[in-house]
Amino acid sequence: MTKGKRLAGTIIIPVLVLIITNVICMSRGVTMFENSLNWLTFARAVANVSLVTFALSINLNSGRFDFSVGSIALLSSVFSATLAVNHELSPVVMLALSLLFGMLLGLASGLVYVTVKLPPMIVSLAVALFYEGMAYHFTKGHGVSFINNRELLDFASIPNYLIIIAVALIFMIIVFDHTTFGYEYKALQSGQKVSVNIGINEKKNTVICYAIAGLLMGAQGFVSSTTTGSIQMALNFGSIGPMFMAFLPMFIGGYIGRFSNDKLGYLLGAVSTSLISLLYVRLDVNSSVQQVVSALLLVGFLIFLNNENRIKNLFRKH
Amino acid sequence: MKSMKKVLVLMLSLLLVVGMFGCSKDNDGSGKSTDGIDDSTNVKIGVLVADATGAEALAFRSYYENYIQKQYNVTFMYSDELADAAAEASAIDNFIANNCKAIISFASADRPAQIRKCAENKVYYAVATGTLSDEEYKEFKDNEYYVGAIGPDLYTEYLAGYNMAKYYLDQGKTKFAVFGGATPYYVDMHIYRTAGILVALCEAGGGNYNGASDMGSMIGTIYGMNCQLTPAVIGSVELVSYIGGYDFDDAWFGKLAEAANNPSVEVLLAVGSGLDTFAAFKKPNQFLGTVDAYTADAVKAMEAGTLNYLAGKFSASIGPIFMATLSAVQGKPIRTANGEALALSQGYWVATSADEAKNFYAVDSSTTDPAYTRAMLDTLFGASYDDFAKFVGAFSFEEIQNLKK
Numbered sequence: 145m146t147k148g149k150r151l152a153g154t155i156i157i158p159v160l161v162l163i164i165t166n167v168i169c170m171s172r173g174v175t176m177f178e179n180s181l182n183w184l185t186f187a188r189a190v191a192n193v194s195l196v197t198f199a200l201s202i203n204l205n206s207g208r209f210d211f212s213v214g215s216i217a218l219l220s221s222v223f224s225a226t227l228a229v230n231h232e233l234s235p236v237v238m239l240a241l242s243l244l245f246g247m248l249l250g251l252a253s254g255l256v257y258v259t260v261k262l263p264p265m266i267v268s269l270a271v272a273l274f275y276e277g278m279a280y281h282f283t284k285g286h287g288v289s290f291i292n293n294r295e296l297l298d299f300a301s302i303p304n305y306l307i308i309i310a311v312a313l314i315f316m317i318i319v320f321d322h323t324t325f326g327y328e329y330k331a332l333q334s335g336q337k338v339s340v341n342i343g344i345n346e347k348k349n350t351v352i353c354y355a356i357a358g359l360l361m362g363a364q365g366f367v368s369s370t371t372t373g374s375i376q377m378a379l380n381f382g383s384i385g386p387m388f389m390a391f392l393p394m395f396i397g398g399y400i401g402r403f404s405n406d407k408l409g410y411l412l413g414a415v416s417t418s419l420i421s422l423l424y425v426r427l428d429v430n431s432s433v434q435q436v437v438s439a440l441l442l443v444g445f446l447i448f449l450n451n452e453n454r455i456k457n458l459f460r461k462h
Numbered sequence: 463m464k465s466m467k468k469v470l471v472l473m474l475s476l477l478l479v480v481g482m483f484g485c486s487k488d489n490d491g492s493g494k495s496t497d498g499i500d501d502s503t504n505v506k507i508g509v510l511v512a513d514a515t516g517a518e519a520l521a522f523r524s525y526y527e528n529y530i531q532k533q534y535n536v537t538f539m540y541s542d543e544l545a546d547a548a549a550e551a552s553a554i555d556n557f558i559a560n561n562c563k564a565i566i567s568f569a570s571a572d573r574p575a576q577i578r579k580c581a582e583n584k585v586y587y588a589v590a591t592g593t594l595s596d597e598e599y600k601e602f603k604d605n606e607y608y609v610g611a612i613g614p615d616l617y618t619e620y621l622a623g624y625n626m627a628k629y630y631l632d633q634g635k636t637k638f639a640v641f642g643g644a645t646p647y648y649v650d651m652h653i654y655r656t657a658g659i660l661v662a663l664c665e666a667g668g669g670n671y672n673g674a675s676d677m678g679s680m681i682g683t684i685y686g687m688n689c690q691l692t693p694a695v696i697g698s699v700e701l702v703s704y705i706g707g708y709d710f711d712d713a714w715f716g717k718l719a720e721a722a723n724n725p726s727v728e729v730l731l732a733v734g735s736g737l738d739t740f741a742a743f744k745k746p747n748q749f750l751g752t753v754d755a756y757t758a759d760a761v762k763a764m765e766a767g768t769l770n771y772l773a774g775k776f777s778a779s780i781g782p783i784f785m786a787t788l789s790a791v792q793g794k795p796i797r798t799a800n801g802e803a804l805a806l807s808q809g810y811w812v813a814t815s816a817d818e819a820k821n822f823y824a825v826d827s828s829t830t831d832p833a834y835t836r837a838m839l840d841t842l843f844g845a846s847y848d849d850f851a852k853f854v855g856a857f858s859f860e861e862i863q864n865l866k867k
Contacts, residue, residue: 376515422713431707
């Protein structure tokens with residue numbers, strides 16, 4: 145594949161989305177990026193979506209559907225925010241705590257999975273319920289509020305979000321593309337039996353995957369909680385919601401991954417969906433329309449992926 | 463082998479029977495009796511909840527579990543968070559199986575079905591912090607197992623929104639951003655509060671909102687817009703931004719931030735959850751008013767100037783409906799002169815300063831001396847309808863403090 149083709153394949157979706165969203169905005173007399181707040185909204189969305197996408201992709205690419213990622217974000221942010229509020233900690237310390245708690249909760253989730261040996265979907269549902277219950281019990285159902293703590297709320301800035309996004313991307317590329325763990329992870333993906341036979345410890349690799357996913361969700365929980373200054377409780381799988389925002393960027397990332405690095409693809413997928421989110425904001429699209437459009441985009445993209453060759457042939461004939 | 467099986471079945475059956483009696487056995491209470499209340503027999507009451515995590519829901523639960531349950535020989539059994547009518551029906555089945563004598567409902571997916579199910583099983587049913595529609599009340603008012611409903615009626619909800627907006631309009635504010643809460647989900651309570659805000663804007667601005675300017679037409683207009691409202695200039699005032707729903711996604715956060723960051727917006731009004739929505743985005747020169755619960759965080763927010771107006775239900779407001787339910791279970795139902803069920807309205811406590819909010823919260827959160835104490839509630843046991851209605855009607859903070867004296 146030529147460099148030009150790789151570059152084109154990498155950027156075509158986000159560029160197309162950028163053009164289409166801008167054209168829609170202009171046709172309604174609205175400027176997409178009118179002020180710094182629009183950039184802030186966009187950056188926050190990219191940070192949120194890319195973190196969840198990275199986290200979800202780690203296990204999903206290995207065939208492990210993990211419903212517990214949202215509950216890890218919830219519980220890790222509950223722990224870190226409670227400590228931060230009670231001990232007047234800085235946002236950086238709260239972020240570090242969120243990462244630590246997220247990693248530990250992910251690790252625990254992974255250990256449960258490799259110990260009980262039940263299907264990952266069932267284990268992750270149980271873990272999600274357990275973590276939701278823990279968060280509810282820990283806060284006595286009240287959640288955590290720090291709306292009066294300006295220092296924590298002021299973390300929500302474009303440079304901070306950009307740093308989080310960049311660090312997360314670099315971390316993902318280094319860990320999964322440049323370490324022994326990453327090579328083993330890829331080997332297990334392509335042939336589990338052979339990999340185990342040549343001495344790769346699949347359980348260790350799996351547990352580390354869960355821990356890394358937890359770490360990323362710790363960061364997402366931090367970003368999410370510092371947006372509104374409050375953490376609402378979720379019960380009966382109420383924490384699963386954030387997981388669904390990662391599907392479209394994951395599929396887009398998978399497509400871009402053919403031309404470039406798949407982690408960069410996930411980020412560009414997050415950029416594309418965040419542009420659509422900003423479009424909803426700028427045009428004040430109500431939530432029911434948003435849901436319909438998002439569902440259509442997801443289904444449409446899946447149809448495209450499944451019929452890619454047929455579509456290409458169609459154009460070639462003409 | 464066969465005889466072994468028979469013995470096993472017999473033993474299991476015996477265990478089941480003993481277990482059932484054990485579960486349904488009435489606990490001995492203190493045995494004391496005040497104003498005719500039978501404290502010797504434990505009364506199990508099921509509580510249906512649609513919200514298990516909201517500040518208001520938690521305050522109500524705390525009042526029942528940490529005060530009422532300790533004062534009376536009653537046991538409250540709470541349901542899980544009920545999402546729909548099927549979940550409500552299942553929870554009622556569970557309560558009935560657990561020998562609950564009455565059910566107090568905070569869930570409203572299908573109230574008629576709840577009442578019918580309770581009545582069929584001879585279990586008393588009451589609505590807390592809500593009301594039935596006129597049609598529903600007409601259908602069930604004569605049912606002996608329907609105790610009644612006490613809570614803000616829809617007009618009170620309308621007034622909560624109206625008074626909140628008027629408070630700022632009277633100060634000369636003209637540019638508003640409104641969070642409509644669950645209005646897009648067709649939740650009456652929030653629709654009426656939103657309508658109240660819009661009518662107040664119409665009155666002050668001398669204009670109309672999509673042709674509506676009074677309560678009736680405004681409700682019709684909101685429904686006509688499929689509960690998806692839009693900003694509008696209303697005479698000399700302006701609804702600069704409007705956000706509805708609880709999406710908690712990036713677009714939703716973005717819309718809240720845009721509304722609050724609009725330089726022309728002077729006042730942010732929320733028909734619910736104002737602290738969890740607008741507070742983080744509010745600018746120092748803006749004002750924030752909300753209908754919500756009295757919590758420690760809300761008091762802190764008022765002290766910090768983040769929140770400036772709070773209309774909240776007080777947690778003990780569900781005390782009278784408990785007493786009406788207990789009265790019915792113990793054979794002294796409180797009915798109107800015509801033998802009809804209760805249908806009484808209660809209003810909000812409104813705080814416009816940190817000191818007021820602090821006073822309200824101190825009383826509201828107390829588990830030893832709440833707004834309605836046992837001594838006060840005991841006077842309602844088997845009371846006449848008029849006395850009961852008079853007690854419920856005196857719901858303001860000052861009136862309740864006077865009642866205490």
